[in-house]
Amino acid sequence: MSELLESLWQHDTAFRSDLFAGKVALVCGGGSGIGRATAVLFARLGATVVITGRTQEKLDAVVDFAVKKGARMHGFAAQLREHEQVVTLFEKIEAEVGVPDLLVNSAGGQFPQDAIDLSPKGWNAVITNNLNNTWFVMQRAAQRWRDLKRGGSIVNVIVVLERGMPGVAHTQAARAGIVGAMRTVAVEWAPLGIRVNCVAPGLTASEGLDVYPPEAVAEFPLANPFKRPGTPMEIAESCVFLSAPAASFITGETLTVDGGGKLWGELWLAGRPEWYRTP
Numbered sequence: 001m002s003e004l005l006e007s008l009w010q011h012d013t014a015f016r017s018d019l020f021a022g023k024v025a026l027v028c029g030g031g032s033g034i035g036r037a038t039a040v041l042f043a044r045l046g047a048t049v050v051i052t053g054r055t056q057e058k059l060d061a062v063v064d065f066a067v068k069k070g071a072r073m074h075g076f077a078a079q080l081r082e083h084e085q086v087v088t089l090f091e092k093i094e095a096e097v098g099v100p101d102l103l104v105n106s107a108g109g110q111f112p113q114d115a116i117d118l119s120p121k122g123w124n125a126v127i128t129n130n131l132n133n134t135w136f137v138m139q140r141a142a143q144r145w146r147d148l149k150r151g152g153s154i155v156n157v158i159v160v161l162e163r164g165m166p167g168v169a170h171t172q173a174a175r176a177g178i179v180g181a182m183r184t185v186a187v188e189w190a191p192l193g194i195r196v197n198c199v200a201p202g203l204t205a206s207e208g209l210d211v212y213p214p215e216a217v218a219e220f221p222l223a224n225p226f227k228r229p230g231t232p233m234e235i236a237e238s239c240v241f242l243s244a245p246a247a248s249f250i251t252g253e254t255l256t257v258d259g260g261g262k263l264w265g266e267l268w269l270a271g272r273p274e275w276y277r278t279p
């Protein structure tokens with residue numbers, strides 16, 4: 001783990017080392033994968049960072065590392081599907097750290113299953129985990145910015161939507177909901193000085209991929225024309241770009257970071273059905 005964190009700390013970045021000095025960044029899902037890379041990058045660029053997720057130990061590992069590097073980072077656990085927990089989380093952050101200026105929503109995930117077999121409980125779990133979760137957090141941030149008469153930036157990490165994604169219809173539906181909400185509030189919240197954007201990663205090498213079956217994993221190199229997964233840092237750079245002053249005229253957009261996967265690529269997350277196998 002410390003080797004991985006060290007590699008994130010040393011990784012090349014396009015950004016100035018004091019870019020976010022004086023800013024507070026909240027990264028949901030910051031205990032692993034894309035969220036962790038984003039949190040570490042914000043910390044390297046001078047922000048005070050708060051990470052959240054359900055598992056305190058995962059958060060502690062990242063915080064301990066960052067603090068040893070001299071960065072300012074805090075880890076507060078929360079189940080983001082519960083609206084009351086989101087409200088309490090914001091109260092805690094404001095009391096102990098300060099009002100977040102920047103929000104990156106990378107908390108989410110799903111399980112792979114053919115759509116026809118999804119149970120109502122499984123569908124609801126994934127919709128709640130990726131639509132309600134992200135919405136509760138982005139709305140709470142916007143409410144606080146409105147109340148305090150200050151702006152902010154929101155970046156939601158979603159999935160690539162253009163061609164659907166066999167094996168994860170539930171997550172496609174949830175993330176399409178986020179895109180619709182994002183495009184709408186980009187207009188409603190512009191007068192408040194709030195920008196809201198999405199990053200759509202292609203297949204990215206994170207712990208999150210552990211839930212996929214071996215037959216799906218074996219075909220992951222077919223996901224894009226580079227024939228490799230992206231790295232969490234390749235996604236983090238885009239999350240940070242959209243949060244930065246360099247993106248001050250960008251709102252309501254989705255930045256796809258998928259190595260060209262939506263132009264050429266195949267991703268069968270629950271495995272390739274017989275019909276689509278070449279003889």
Ligand SMILES: CCC/C=C/C(=O)SCCNC(=O)CCNC(=O)[C@H](O)C(C)(C)COP(=O)([O-])OP(=O)([O-])OC[C@H]1O[C@@H](n2cnc3c(N)ncnc32)[C@H](O)[C@@H]1OP(=O)([O-])[O-]
Pocket residue numbers: 108109110111112113119121122123125126129159201202203204206207208209211267269
């Ligand atoms: C490029 C695209 C690639 C994307 C990659 C990534 O996103 S990587 C990042 C990925 N990172 C992540 O995905 C991490 C986050 N992911 C998660 O935490 C879970 O996937 C979650 C969203 C379902 C959690 O919801 P939860 O805590 O409520 O979960 P729970 O365990 O209580 O299940 C609720 C119900 O869901 C159903 N069901 C669940 N699993 C399966 C299954 N394998 N099979 C079938 N069904 C399944 C089942 O009905 C279950 O109820 P039951 O029958 O047990 O009474």
Ligand SMILES: NC(=O)C1=CN([C@@H]2O[C@H](COP(=O)(O)OP(=O)(O)OC[C@H]3O[C@@H](n4cnc5c(N)ncnc54)[C@H](OP(=O)(O)O)[C@@H]3O)[C@@H](O)[C@H]2O)C=CC1
Pocket residue numbers: 028029030031032033034035052053054055056058078079080081106107108109110129133157158159160200201202203204205206207208209
């Ligand atoms: N890796 C990939 O190939 C791709 C990933 N994505 C998306 O990017 C996002 C980040 O994924 P990635 O970093 O790869 O995967 P991870 O599973 O590593 O990260 C997801 C994080 O979200 C947290 N989380 C999940 N649900 C909740 C919840 N209800 N409340 C609070 N925290 C929660 C998890 O922590 P904990 O379990 O401790 O709560 C975990 O740290 C996800 O939305 C994912 O679907 C999109 C496209 C491709």
